Amino acid sequence: MKRTADAVIIGGGISGLSIAVHLAQKGVRNIVILEKRFPGSGATGRCGAGIRMQWGVELNCLLSKFSVDYFEHINDILKNDVDVEFWQGGYLIGAKTKEEAAQFKANVSLQNRLGIDSVYLSAKEAGDMMPHLDTSKIKAATFCGRDGHLNPFRTVQAFARAAADLGIDIEKYTTVTDIFSESGRVTGVRTDKGDILAPVVVNAAGGWAKAVADLAGVELPVYSRRHQILVTEPVEPLQSAMFMGFAWNIYIQQVPHGPFIMGRGDTSEPTDLRMTSSWQFLEQMSQTVMTLMPSLSRLKVIRQWAGLYNMTADAQPIYAETPELQGFYLACGFSGHGFMLAPATGQLMSQLILGETPDIDISSLHIDRFKGETPLPQESSVV
Amino acid sequence: MNRIENHPILTFPERKEIAFRFNGTDMIGREGDTIAAALHASGVKVLGHHFKSHRPRGFYCAIGNCSSCLMVVNGVPNVRVCVERLEEGMDVRQQDDKGVLP
Numbered sequence: 001m002k003r004t005a006d007a008v009i010i011g012g013g014i015s016g017l018s019i020a021v022h023l024a025q026k027g028v029r030n031i032v033i034l035e036k037r038f039p040g041s042g043a044t045g046r047c048g049a050g051i052r053m054q055w056g057v058e059l060n061c062l063l064s065k066f067s068v069d070y071f072e073h074i075n076d077i078l079k080n081d082v083d084v085e086f087w088q089g090g091y092l093i094g095a096k097t098k099e100e101a102a103q104f105k106a107n108v109s110l111q112n113r114l115g116i117d118s119v120y121l122s123a124k125e126a127g128d129m130m131p132h133l134d135t136s137k138i139k140a141a142t143f144c145g146r147d148g149h150l151n152p153f154r155t156v157q158a159f160a161r162a163a164a165d166l167g168i169d170i171e172k173y174t175t176v177t178d179i180f181s182e183s184g185r186v187t188g189v190r191t192d193k194g195d196i197l198a199p200v201v202v203n204a205a206g207g208w209a210k211a212v213a214d215l216a217g218v219e220l221p222v223y224s225r226r227h228q229i230l231v232t233e234p235v236e237p238l239q240s241a242m243f244m245g246f247a248w249n250i251y252i253q254q255v256p257h258g259p260f261i262m263g264r265g266d267t268s269e270p271t272d273l274r275m276t277s278s279w280q281f282l283e284q285m286s287q288t289v290m291t292l293m294p295s296l297s298r299l300k301v302i303r304q305w306a307g308l309y310n311m312t313a314d315a316q317p318i319y320a321e322t323p324e325l326q327g328f329y330l331a332c333g334f335s336g337h338g339f340m341l342a343p344a345t346g347q348l349m350s351q352l353i354l355g356e357t358p359d360i361d362i363s364s365l366h367i368d369r370f371k372g373e374t375p376l377p378q379e380s381s382v383v
Numbered sequence: 384m385n386r387i388e389n390h391p392i393l394t395f396p397e398r399k400e401i402a403f404r405f406n407g408t409d410m411i412g413r414e415g416d417t418i419a420a421a422l423h424a425s426g427v428k429v430l431g432h433h434f435k436s437h438r439p440r441g442f443y444c445a446i447g448n449c450s451s452c453l454m455v456v457n458g459v460p461n462v463r464v465c466v467e468r469l470e471e472g473m474d475v476r477q478q479d480d481k482g483v484l485p
Contacts, residue, residue: 132484233461235482258481295484298459 001171001193006030007200007353008189010176010212013044014152015331015338016204017159018346021078024166026350032196033163033170034189036208040156043206044339046275046307048229048251048263049155050242051340052091052147053116056107056381059316060337061114062360063344068146070343074158079165082158085151085256089240092121092130093381094138094292096247101140107381108142118144132238132295138245149242149253152339179216179328186216186327200353202329204345207273207308209332218322221313221370222333226274226306227265228281232299234258243292244383250288251383260299262289264383265309265336275306309336313370315379317341319348320366329353330367336382386424403473418464418475419445419452430454430464431478454478458485 006028009016012035020031035041053068055061070077071086095101104120111118120142127135129143163170171193178190179201188197205212213220235258242253252262262285282304290297312318312333322328331349334341344360351358369376388395398413405427412421419442422430429439430452443451447466456462457474460482464475 233482235460235484236480238484298461298484300461 001174001191002030002032002169002196003194004030005032005169005196005198007032007202008196008198009033009202009204010189011035011042011204011206011208012039012170012172013042013204013206013338014040014156014159014342015206015334015345016202017156017163018342019202019204019331019349020168021159021162021166022346022350023353024163024168026354028354029167031168032198033168034174034176034191035170035172036175038172039160039170040153042208043307043309044156045152046229046305047152047336047339048149048253048261049152049339050091050147050149050251050253052144052242052244054091054093054107054111054118054142054144054147054381055379056103056110057316057377057379058110058114059360059362059365059376060379060381061111061116063317063341064337065114065116066344066347066360067340067342070347071150078158078162080158080161082154082161084155084158086148087150087256088146088148089242090143090145091147092126092133092241092243093142094126094133094243094245094248095140095142096138096245098139100247103380104140104142111144116144117146118142130239130241130243132293133243134292134294137292143241147242149255151255155339176212176215179212181216181325181328184324184326186325200327200329202331202349202353204331206332206334206338207310209310209330213330216322216325216328218325218328220318220330220332221367222310222318223271224273224308224310225265225267225269225271226276227263227309227336228277228285228304228306229261229263230282230285230304231302232260232296233302235299245292246381246383248288248292249383250285250292252289252293259302260296264288271311273308275308277304277306310338311335314376315382316376317345317365318367319345319352319362320368321352323368335379385426401469401471403469403471403475405475406477412469416469418454418456418462418467418469418473421469422464422475429477434479434481437479453482455482460484
């Protein structure tokens with residue numbers, strides 16, 4: 001393992017990989033990614049891997065739009081031919097109440113103003129688009145055809161291969177045990193396989209972001225909670241769009257080779273690092289999907305799993321250099337959307353680190369917003 | 384018929400006949416049969432084809448684990464016929480795709 005680096009990225013998930021690749025593409029040569037297990041073994045490989053531009057707050061719209069543009073050209077950008085299975089079948093988002101429908105109308109006008117071609121649909125129009133959806137359950141819906149989903153494993157592979165091509169060192173099965181600093185500047189990290197001196201250390205540890213920040217003596221206002229997903233047996237194509245319903249706490253998609261994937265979190269569960277599966281999820285999710293899409297009751301469940309959401313109070317990410325420790329950067333608190341935001345994360349964090357002006361103004365995503373002076377609006381379009 | 388009629392230890396009492404259809408053809412099974420057992424006894428060895436390789440799939444694990452015997456039963460796809468009891472008048476069809484939900 002290298003003894004010195006220009007930048008150390010903690011976390012070999014999609015965020016860490018994207019930051020490293022973007023830094024290398026901008027000319028940084030000596031980059032080390034430290035990964036506790038293997039790339040994508042955390043939330044990245046456990047997520048629904050959906051991407052949507054239909055958000056309720058401006059920054060999430062802009063960040064996800066950047067990422068959709070990126071994923072549409074990922075092979076050209078990363079200079080490899082890994083098929084990331086980017087399926088742009090759209091997201092259909094159902095509103096349960098009149099109040100939610102009104103909110104959706106406002107969301108669509110915000111999205112349209114930002115160049116996102118989403119549309120507001122009646123329940124009938126939503127039913128025409130998704131015949132197996134029981135439209136008596138929804139008041140209205142919104143749809144954006146450029147939204148969709150990817151294969152998270154293939155996407156990790158695409159970034160990891162690009163990282164290898166760019167000479168980035170990915171240290172697997174390596175755990176960070178300490179972060180060094182000297183007079184307010186980060187100077188390196190200690191791992192279970194030796195020390196690395198570096199002027200830049202990035203915390204992209206996803207669910208473990210708080211524990212990593214603790215090593216540097218930085219207090220992070222984030223917490224983690226498991227979300228669960230189940231996958232069914234494959235069937236012939238039935239559902240092209242991802243369906244999402246915030247009021248029912250569900251997202252459900254059919255992946256290209258046929259199985260349905262559906263997931264949610266449970267806010268009554270404790271906030272910790274557990275990634276076990278529960279029978280309650282299986283039962284409750286089955287009930288929800290049978291209410292909304294009765295014909296899917298024929299599907300048999302193959303298996304289920306869990307992964308960690310790293311949450312902030314406003315459900316928006318933290319992109320920042322820590323005020324108390326120069327050179328220690330944060331890319332965390334993605335609140336369940338780290339996968340879809342990863343291209344933007346890489347671009348904006350690399351610009352932040354290199355002192356360039358970020359393509360999107362992310363100053364409001366600074367960690368200082370939680371100190372109460374400049375709070376951000378709460379993102380309510382979340383599952 | 385591929386049924387064991389005489390066995391040195393076990394005895395097989397006469398069971399009631401059950402009529403069903405396989406790919407539109409009338410067939411006869413016996414009460415207590417699984418769908419797969421009735422088909423096997425009637426000489427049906429190919430239960431479907433793999434959706435991708437199109438190779439024939441037959442009776443394999445017989446305990447509902449292997450997915451080799453998925454068939455369309457009364458319009459419902461992906462039924463594991465090795466663990467599904469035969470019923471009077473069932474419509475059983477070979478499945479050559481991933482299954483289309485009714």
